[in-house]
Amino acid sequence: MDHVRTTCSLCEASCGAVMTVEDGRILKVVADRDDALSGGFICAKGAAIPDLEADPDRVRTPLLRKNGELQPASWEEAYAFIDNRLTAILEEHGPQATSVYVGNAAAHNLNIITYFEDLAKALGTTNLFTAASLDQNPRQVMSGLLYGDEFALYVPDIDRSQLVWIMGANPAESNGSMMVAPGFLGRMQKVHERGGRTVVFDPRHTMTASRASEYVPITPSGDAAFLAGVAHTLLKLGPPETTALSLVDDLGTIEKWLAPFTPAAVADACGIDAETIVRLATELRETEAATVYGRIGTTTQLFSSLTCWLMDMVNIFAGNLDVIGGSMFPKPLLAQPNTIGPSGVGAGFTVGKWKSRVSGAPEVVGQMPMACMAEEMDTPGEGKIRALFCLAGNPITASPDTQRMATAIDGLDLLVCLDIYQGETASKADVVLPSPPRLARANYDAYLYRFTVRNYGRYTQQYRALETHERSDRETLLRLMAIAQGHGWDADIDALEDATLVATVEAMTQLPESAIEGRNPKEIMTALRALEPMERRMDFGLRIGPFGDGFGSREGISLQTLKDSPQGVDCGPLVPRLPEALRTVSGRIEAVHDIIGTELDRLMTWLGEARPRFTLIGRRQLRSNNSWFHNLKKMQHPTRECTAQINPQDAATLGVKSGDLLRVSTPKAAIDIPAEVSDTLSPGVVSIPHGWGHEMLDGKLNVASANPGVNVNRIINYDEVDPLTWNGRLNGMPVDITKLAIN
């Protein structure tokens, strides 16, 4: 029996875990008490890893559609099929007829996160879509515009904070997002024990709210109005002198913009009275170590980009940005754009470097927004998407306008899914390629460590070798790239990758202020080639990173350091990073952009508008993981039902009690779903979780199909996207509700 140290990696908390392994099977998963970040925390999902790995419904060999059915096939057969189909599509229609979609599970998979962009490049297509445009793009775009790097993402320095505002996030159930802070409730408790306070702003009295010092109900999409009122108040109080404040461009314009947004002007619209706004703003200003944190309730609503901008203004004007205990920029162990090259300045950031074919949707962070994926597949003409590589995602369930997405995907000439289940999307594939089991892969949460509350990293080495029917995701993706480039699936993929690495190393030796500036690239490549091919990129990223040894040029870490320390490498608490972290052209915080002025005008109009009778919001459930954790019996729980929660007052008006069937509709579509009367909801707000609706599976995943739930994305559409980023509006959709007669 072995005890294998790893990270759970099922969600963004990235908890350290220890797996008990016997005869190649995982028997038990417990918390790793020695993990510097998670310190012994694990949740119900982490403990269910043995069930997940043993699930008989998992895909373990390639599946190829034969006579209309997905059937087991060899890797060679699967690749040969893809080669045939893809080559024909490329020859006839060119690279823009191909596309890649990357889902959330890629953020938890080292190989997929490392190679997905290369696959799109190898295909030669700009049709790269990811779940980020259903999630956090407004945040990344604001970071790009203000700080010059989309990954300049600040996190609450919760372990040293005395006041934490949590807006549109429920880390007690989501376990935190764009903030790796495992055991969040424990960390929150410690804020209280230090005499500090936590305040939750949410239209629903969530589990996080119930543990906070104060709960402030807020109107759905009311955050921008509220934060504008707070920012206005802070400007009146006089912002404290901080490095961040001294770097803000054109404060005069910002003051002029915010002048009309008095607490009295915004109060009705956000549902928070003027006195409370002033009290909260004053407390934020007067608390030395205070931070405002927002997540998807703020980035997937009516004013997503504007809300992110206002949150930055509030953090700056309250003196919280880049100070200890405030909102701080992590320094990930792996190099990222704002830890390499000249410090404090850069090339800046733009949106819309290219436009989509059908609607002219802008490029955002190098990708196309999901809002235009279905139309690019179902609108005829040159450039129509005919092939999709779907990596660790389930767009049919995850994306708004589910029915259109499903039909568009049905119409493709080639659908290849890299997945571990035959979910709603994968079950429509021509080919499904499986990821290997957990014990046969190495892991490092490269994506998540960009927003960790300490500068931290934990590497898990591959526990066992791949079996003959298994392939690493790296191999799979490199073989798909080889096919796309016309080299054939059996090309020498290590040689192909080596060429890319040589180019990267050469560029880095020429970059001023890089850790290997002026070095001989051959010398660096010799060091890297001594490692296994799959370890080279990571070793390179770590050694040129902020804590790296610069290939011998200074004291520091390498991949070997992480291997020697399977309980994680902790490079300490966050440190202030301004102005060094900036990569704007001006070297300042570029806060004034025309779009902000336009958005503030839109907000001003909205303040005076009538509110819809019912507004739909989402709800994450502790034992779900978007669309794919419903096939484990152990995860079934009374708190994980797919219901429409409504407030008792609304229930009384509608004559509804829990269990009654409701029809929830938008002008274009309707779903029927059981009601759950709950006093956690503000009046006029209805909450439905996403990720359900497994009736499409036709019984394929046994447990999930037996309790399918209803897919809320059937009624959510892309009619109103965030104007700057085209991010989906998953929260805040006006809906009608009627009670269905029970026969």
Ligand SMILES: Nc1nc2c(c(=O)[nH]1)N[C@H]1C(S)=C(S)[C@@H](COP(=O)(O)OP(=O)(O)OC[C@H]3O[C@@H](n4cnc5c(=O)[nH]c(N)nc54)[C@H](O)[C@@H]3O)O[C@H]1N2
């Ligand atoms: N209405 C509404 N819709 C939403 C949201 C919402 O709040 N409300 N949330 C949005 C958000 S934030 C997100 S991130 C998206 C998520 O959108 P998606 O990422 O498209 O959806 P998931 O359900 O997370 O799909 C993950 C897929 O990865 C597979 N998978 C799991 N582990 C592995 C692995 O190790 N390897 C491989 N190859 N595959 C794996 C799973 O089987 C599943 O098919 O959904 C969005 N959709």
Ligand SMILES: Nc1nc2c(c(=O)[nH]1)N[C@H]1C(S)=C(S)[C@@H](COP(=O)(O)OP(=O)(O)OC[C@H]3O[C@@H](n4cnc5c(=O)[nH]c(N)nc54)[C@H](O)[C@@H]3O)O[C@H]1N2
């Ligand atoms: N158990 C579990 N954990 C998960 C996931 C999961 O499916 N299940 N998904 C993962 C993913 S992909 C992500 S992105 C993260 C997301 O992590 P979180 O952002 O913490 O996710 P939610 O729990 O959906 O919290 C969003 C909150 O916003 C509130 N809200 C809705 N509209 C508004 C609004 O207009 N204003 C304000 N202030 N609040 C609003 C909702 O009521 C909800 O409580 O969770 C991750 N973790």
Ligand code: SF4
């Ligand atoms: S909180 Fe997330 S990372 Fe931690 S054990 Fe649970 S699912 Fe895994």
Ligand SMILES: [Mo]
């Ligand atoms: Mo997400």
